[in-house]
Amino acid sequence: MLSINAASPASGNQTPYHRLQLDMTTDSYIVLISLFGLVVLMTSWLPMVLKEFPLSLPIVCIAFGTLFVWTPLSSMIGDNPLDSRYLTEKITEFVVIIALMGAGLKIDRILGWRSWMTTWRLLAISMPLTIGAIALLGWSFLGLGLASSLLLGSSLAPTDPVLASDVQVGPPLSGEKSEVRFALTSEAGLNDGLSFPFVHLAIVIAASATTGAPWLRDWVIIDVVWRLAAGAGLGWVTGKLLGYLTFHLPNRARLSRTGDGFVVLGITCLSYGLIEMAHGYGFVGVFVTALTLRHAERDSGYHENLHSFAEQIERLMMMIVLVCFGAAIAEGSVFKALDWRVIVASLVILFLVRPIAGWLGLLGSPIRKREKAVIAIFGIRGLGSFYYLAYALGHAPFSHVEILWVTVSLVVLISVVLHGIAVTPVMHWLERENDKADREQVAP
Numbered sequence: 053m054l055s056i057n058a059a060s061p062a063s064g065n066q067t068p069y070h071r072l073q074l075d076m077t078t079d080s081y082i083v084l085i086s087l088f089g090l091v092v093l094m095t096s097w098l099p100m101v102l103k104e105f106p107l108s109l110p111i112v113c114i115a116f117g118t119l120f121v122w123t124p125l126s127s128m129i130g131d132n133p134l135d136s137r138y139l140t141e142k143i144t145e146f147v148v149i150i151a152l153m154g155a156g157l158k159i160d161r162i163l164g165w166r167s168w169m170t171t172w173r174l175l176a177i178s179m180p181l182t183i184g185a186i187a188l189l190g191w192s193f194l195g196l197g198l199a200s201s202l203l204l205g206s207s208l209a210p211t212d213p214v215l216a217s218d219v220q221v222g223p224p225l226s227g228e229k230s231e232v233r234f235a236l237t238s239e240a241g242l243n244d245g246l247s248f249p250f251v252h253l254a255i256v257i258a259a260s261a262t263t264g265a266p267w268l269r270d271w272v273i274i275d276v277v278w279r280l281a282a283g284a285g286l287g288w289v290t291g292k293l294l295g296y297l298t299f300h301l302p303n304r305a306r307l308s309r310t311g312d313g314f315v316v317l318g319i320t321c322l323s324y325g326l327i328e329m330a331h332g333y334g335f336v337g338v339f340v341t342a343l344t345l346r347h348a349e350r351d352s353g354y355h356e357n358l359h360s361f362a363e364q365i366e367r368l369m370m371m372i373v374l375v376c377f378g379a380a381i382a383e384g385s386v387f388k389a390l391d392w393r394v395i396v397a398s399l400v401i402l403f404l405v406r407p408i409a410g411w412l413g414l415l416g417s418p419i420r421k422r423e424k425a426v427i428a429i430f431g432i433r434g435l436g437s438f439y440y441l442a443y444a445l446g447h448a449p450f451s452h453v454e455i456l457w458v459t460v461s462l463v464v465l466i467s468v469v470l471h472g473i474a475v476t477p478v479m480h481w482l483e484r485e486n487d488k489a490d491r492e493q494v495a496p
Contacts, residue, residue, distance in 0.1 A: 087120075091375065095368045108472030110434075113371045114465070117378025141442035144435045147369040148244060149338050151213040153320040154362035155241040156342020157355055158224050161234060163343060170231060170417060170427070171238040178413030179243050182209040182431075183250055185405045189397055194459070197451045199258035204456055206250035207441045208401060208463055212434030213240040214370050219430050219475055224346065224355035231419050232482060235427050241343075244436050245283060245336030249276045251440050258448035274331070282332025284340050290323045291344025299349035308354040313361030319345065320362070373435060374468075377461075386461045389454035398462040402470065406431040420489070426482055430475065433467040 094116075098109050161167055187205035190196040196204065220237040221230070252275040256267040298307040298315070307315055320338060327337035346355060380386045410428025417424065437460050445453060 091371050092368065095364070095371050099367070103476075108468070108475065109367070110370070110374050110468045111472040113374035114378035114381070114468060117375035117380075118382040119378075120375070121379045121382035137442050137445055140438055141446060143369070143373055144439035144442065147214055147366060147373060148335065148436050148439055149320055149324050150317075150362055150366045150369065152241055152244065152335060152339045153316060153323075153342045154359055154366055155213050155220065155237055156339045157316070157346050157359040157362065158221055159234070159237060159241075159343065159346065160221070160224065160350075161238075162347065168238060170235040170414065170419065171242065173413045173417060174235065174239045174410065174427070175243055175246055176413075178409045178428075179209050179246065181409035181412060182405055183247070185409060186401055189400060189405070190459075194393055194397055194455055195452070196455065199254045199261065199448070200450050200452050200456060202250060202257065203254035203441065203444050203450060204459060206247050206254060207437045207444075207456075207460055208433055209250075210243040210247045210433075210436050210440075211236060211240040211431045212436045213244060214366060214435045219432070219471075219479060224359050230483070230486075232423050232426050232430075232479075236430060239431075241339040242336070245333045245339065246280075247440065248279070248333050248335065251444050252279075254450075255444050255448045258444075258450050262449060279331060279333045280336065282330050283327055283334065283336030284332075286327045286330055286332055287323065287337030287340030288344050290326060290337065291341040291348070294319055294323070294341070295345045295348025298345065298354070299352060308349075308352060311354070311357060313357040316358040316362045317365065319358075370435065377464075381461075381465070387458055389458045390462065394455065394459050394462060398459060398466060401463055402433075402466055420486070422482060422485060426478060430471060430478075432471045433464050435464075437464055 094112070098112055102109060102112070165172070183202075183205040185205070186208050187201040190201035190204040191198065194201075194204075219233060220240070221233045249271075253271055256271050256275075259265075260267045300306065303309060319341070323341040324334040324338050328334040349355075377386075407425075407428045410431060411424060414424040414427065441456060441460050444450065445456075450456065
């Protein structure tokens with residue numbers, strides 16, 4: 053760090069030591085600017101290059117962070133941001149709300165009971181089963197307490213809206229009819245918010261162990277009923293108001309006339325902030341706002357501008373976080389508490405818990421078996437899991453914090469690598485098989 057004492061740089065009495073400190077600080081800043089420029093260029097270039105390869109952008113980001121730590125430049129940057137719980141919480145929170153807005157804007161399908169039945173099944177059946185199974189695994193196998201086990205389950209249950217972009221529907225007005233892509237997009241949009249009551253349940257259980265205060269009634273009334281209702285209701289109201297401002301004011305005053313994609317950033321932050329101030333679930337509210345705004349003027353091409361900007365910001369922030377995650381892995385600070393039980397538990401979560409829970413939730417659904425299998429398997433875990441864990445640890449004392457961090461980190465890492473490699477060939481295979489089945493049904 054630059055240290056200025058009695059002899060300041062402006063005084064003309066700089067010692068060689070002061071000049072050396074100034075040069076080192078300047079060099080660090082230049083290196084950081086250069087690296088940021090490289091990340092921005094990679095954000096734009098890599099998705100195009102990797103599109104047809106069994107390799108995802110998140111994998112490259114983690115690899116880049118890992119390799120960077122092993123270069124002489126790493127010592128010039130300083131501490132890894134992921135070492136800070138608060139910084140991790142706030143950065144991942146921002147990335148998730150931008151991803152939720154983008155996910156809501158690109159869903160062409162109108163919200164309905166029948167048309168969204170696959171989503172309702174995943175939310176009402178698969179997610180609670182996943183939370184319960186992971187919590188049981190944490191308690192019985194990892195030796196976690198009740199609160200920590202529940203926090204582990206609620207952190208790892210949601211499908212991530214950030215890292216699941218490769219299996220989601222295309223941009224607005226793209227006419228995407230794939231049930232698999234729609235299910236994973238809508239599930240990722242809603243289950244990040246619907247997992248929050250279970251996170252709060254873990255928090256109140258952990259807090260009550262210290263205070264002994266009763267918690268059940270307040271949890272049901274506030275954390276379940278009010279926060280969900282406020283999130284969905286205020287999200288709808290915000291979406292209606294912003295939809296009017298964007299599309300239905302006189303032509304010279306409407307926001308859509310600007311053509312500016314960065315309007316989506318204002319919409320996202322305003323919606324999230326207002327709903328959080330009302331103590332609603334902002335994740336639910338942002339996604340509902342996006343859906344409501346999307347259907348305020350369904351055929352407007354301005355939705356593409358909004359979605360495109362949201363996607364660019366999301367991708368850039370995701371790359372920064374994952375580069376830091378890769379750097380933390382290479383430094384050894386992430387997996388220093390790793391043991392064989394954590395490895396086994398992580399593999400069970402990814403290869404058994406989510407696929408089985410997803411399949412059970414889709415029993416009786418009219419969609420094809422191969423579609424059920426892909427939906428059940430591709431429940432990608434990612435930055436939302438880091439957010440939930442960091443958020444909860446800032447609100448109550450939990451036991452076995454190291455095991456929680458290392459388990460979540462390993463599950464996310466394996467999920468990024470596994471799904472990143474498999475998503476392109478699997479989705480191509482599924483689309484070929486569905487096209488083949490459709491032609492056979494049409495053929496006389």
